[in-house]
Amino acid sequence: MRERTGTLSQLLELVWALGEDMSGALARDGLTVSRAHLLWELAARGPVTQRVLADAMNVSARTITGLVDGLAQTGFVTREPHPGDRRATLVTFTAKGSAMAESMVSGHAQLAEFLFAGMPRPVYEAFAAGLDHVMERLAEAGAAGKTEEARSR
Amino acid sequence: MRERTGTLSQLLELVWALGEDMSGALARDGLTVSRAHLLWELAARGPVTQRVLADAMNVSARTITGLVDGLAQTGFVTREPHPGDRRATLVTFTAKGSAMAESMVSGHAQLAEFLFAGMPRPVYEAFAAGLDHVMERLAEAGAAGKTEEARSR
DNA sequence: CAAGATAGTGAGCCTCACTCACTATGAGGA
DNA sequence: TCCTCATAGTGAGTGAGGCTCACTATCTTG
Numbered sequence: 269m270r271e272r273t274g275t276l277s278q279l280l281e282l283v284w285a286l287g288e289d290m291s292g293a294l295a296r297d298g299l300t301v302s303r304a305h306l307l308w309e310l311a312a313r314g315p316v317t318q319r320v321l322a323d324a325m326n327v328s329a330r331t332i333t334g335l336v337d338g339l340a341q342t343g344f345v346t347r348e349p350h351p352g353d354r355r356a357t358l359v360t361f362t363a364k365g366s367a368m369a370e371s372m373v374s375g376h377a378q379l380a381e382f383l384f385a386g387m388p389r390p391v392y393e394a395f396a397a398g399l400d401h402v403m404e405r406l407a408e409a410g411a412a413g414k415t416e417e418a419r420s421r
Numbered sequence: 422m423r424e425r426t427g428t429l430s431q432l433l434e435l436v437w438a439l440g441e442d443m444s445g446a447l448a449r450d451g452l453t454v455s456r457a458h459l460l461w462e463l464a465a466r467g468p469v470t471q472r473v474l475a476d477a478m479n480v481s482a483r484t485i486t487g488l489v490d491g492l493a494q495t496g497f498v499t500r501e502p503h504p505g506d507r508r509a510t511l512v513t514f515t516a517k518g519s520a521m522a523e524s525m526v527s528g529h530a531q532l533a534e535f536l537f538a539g540m541p542r543p544v545y546e547a548f549a550a551g552l553d554h555v556m557e558r559l560a561e562a563g564a565a566g567k568t569e570e571a572r573s574r
Numbered sequence: 575c576a577a578g579a580t581a582g583t584g585a586g587c588c589t590c591a592c593t594c595a596c597t598a599t600g601a602g603g604a
Numbered sequence: 605t606c607c608t609c610a611t612a613g614t615g616a617g618t619g620a621g622g623c624t625c626a627c628t629a630t631c632t633t634g
Contacts, residue, residue, distance in 0.1 A: 270549050276533035278552050283436045285559050302590060319612060331591060333614060338589085355599045355612040380429035383558045387551060394544045395551030396428050399435060401544070405536045406438050455621060472581060484622060486583060491620085508581040508630045580631070588623075593616100600611075 279402075293375070297368065298342055304372065306335050307344060307361075311369035315358040317350060344368060432555075446528070450521065451495055457525065459488050460497060460514075464522035468511040470503060497521060 287301075294304050309324045310316065318332040325332070336359055339345045344365035350356035361369065384392060440454075447457050462477045463469065471485040478485070489512055492498045497518035503509035514522065537545060 270546075272533040272537045273530045275545075275549050275552065276529065276536065278549070278556065280439070282432075282552060282556055282559070283439060285556065286433070286436060289559060289562065300589065317612070327590090328592065329613065330593080330615095334590070350612090353600070353612080355597095357613075376429065377426050380425040382562065383429065383555050384425045385558070387554050391547045391551050391554070392428075394547030395555075396423050396431070397544050398540065398548030398551070399428065399431050401540050402536050403431065403435055403438065405538070406435070406442060409442065409535065453620065470581070480621090481623065482582065483584095483624080487621070503581090506581080506631070508628095510582075576634090578631105578633085581629085582627105584627080585625090586623100589621090591620085592618080596613105596615080598612085601609090603608085604606090 297371075299344075299368070300338075303335055303339055303344075306332070306339065306359075307365065307369050308372060310345070310359060310361065311366075311373070315348065315360040317353075317356040318359060319356070321359065339365070450524075452497075452521070453491075456488055456492055456497075459485070459492065459512075460518065460522050461525060463498070463512060463514065464519075464526065468501065468513040470506075470509040471512060472509070474512065492518070 291301050294301060299307070305325060306321060309321055313320065313324070318336060319329060321336075322329045322332045336345060336347065340347060343362055346360050346362055347357040348360045350358050387395070443457075444454050447454060452460070458478060459474060462474055466473065466477070471489060472482060474489075475482045475485045489498060489500065493500060496515055499513050499515055500510040501513045503511050540548070
């Protein structure tokens with residue numbers, strides 16, 4: 269039986285490899301991870317204010333301003349006036365932006381197919397169950413984590 | 422059966438959650454992910470030159486200079502002269518640094534225990550196998566991706 | 575010994591986070 | 605109505621972590 273620490277290491281390796289793969293692919297499209305994340309959220313919500321994006325992405329309003337600046341300059345989104353609230357702007361896809369969002373969605377699906385292709389059904393099922401388990405444990409740790417400072421000392 | 426795209430999403434969620442957890446824990450110790458990574462590599466290799474760290478971490482030499490600056494300033498490492506090559510410096514743990522490295526190792530083991538605790542043996546085995554599978558597929562994609570990238574330039 | 579490789583760093587640039595201070599606007603209560 | 609407080613967004617400034625390019629000091633090798 270493989271050691272648990274080894275499995276965790278492998279999981280972390282996967283985290284890294286996945287990150288590399290994604291940021292590489294995004295860079296080819298002239299995007300960064302954060303900007304892609306914004307497009308992703310935007311695709312899921314339709315035109316929204318920057319405030320909404322900030323909350324969705326768990327990031328400060330100022331950071332959204334910067335990301336939208338970049339995405340607007342590279343032609344993925346535009347800022348449109350909010351009808352009924354002159355303080356707010358609606359972040360809106362350009363044609364290029366929505367094409368990119370669609371391609372991200374299909375890329376996601378293709379990556380999933382590719383990664384799990386040829387994985388025996390029972391292994392897949394257990395893998396998914398294992399993910400559930402780990403996520404749950406992690407959520408617990410997060411909740412308890414505030415008192416759990418002792419672990420790292 | 423869960424959809425593959427859903428499982429991929431969950432995997433990405435896990436990536437994110439794991440990253441949050443780790444960077445939070447590290448911040449409590451006055452470290453960042455990159456600096457901790459450097460300490461980790463240093464622990465695995467003993468005193469080495471910055472060049473070696475740059476290669477190990479897949480990062481430019483300049484970046485290592487910055488990370489070592491930070492770690493030296495916060496008292497985790499020192500720069501020692503290399504006996505036999507006066508161009509080079511040996512990055513070396515302070516007492517604080519090696520204590521931290523040890524605590525990172527044991528923290529890693531404890532986290533592994535915690536995450537997999539209560540996972541039925543067969544699920545664990547399949548989970549590990551699934552990780553293998555995904556890593557392999559990703560490696561393939563990476564290998565193929567590089568040629569693709571080269572072509573598009 | 576002259577040439578070329580290598581180790582490290584200064585300078586300068588980018589992205590992505592943050593906070594703080596500020597403007598403009600919206601909304602609600604007296 | 606008008607005054608107050610809340611909210612949306614941005615300018616300014618900071619810090620970490622990447623990068624390249626140019627440069628010094630030092631090996632290494634022909």
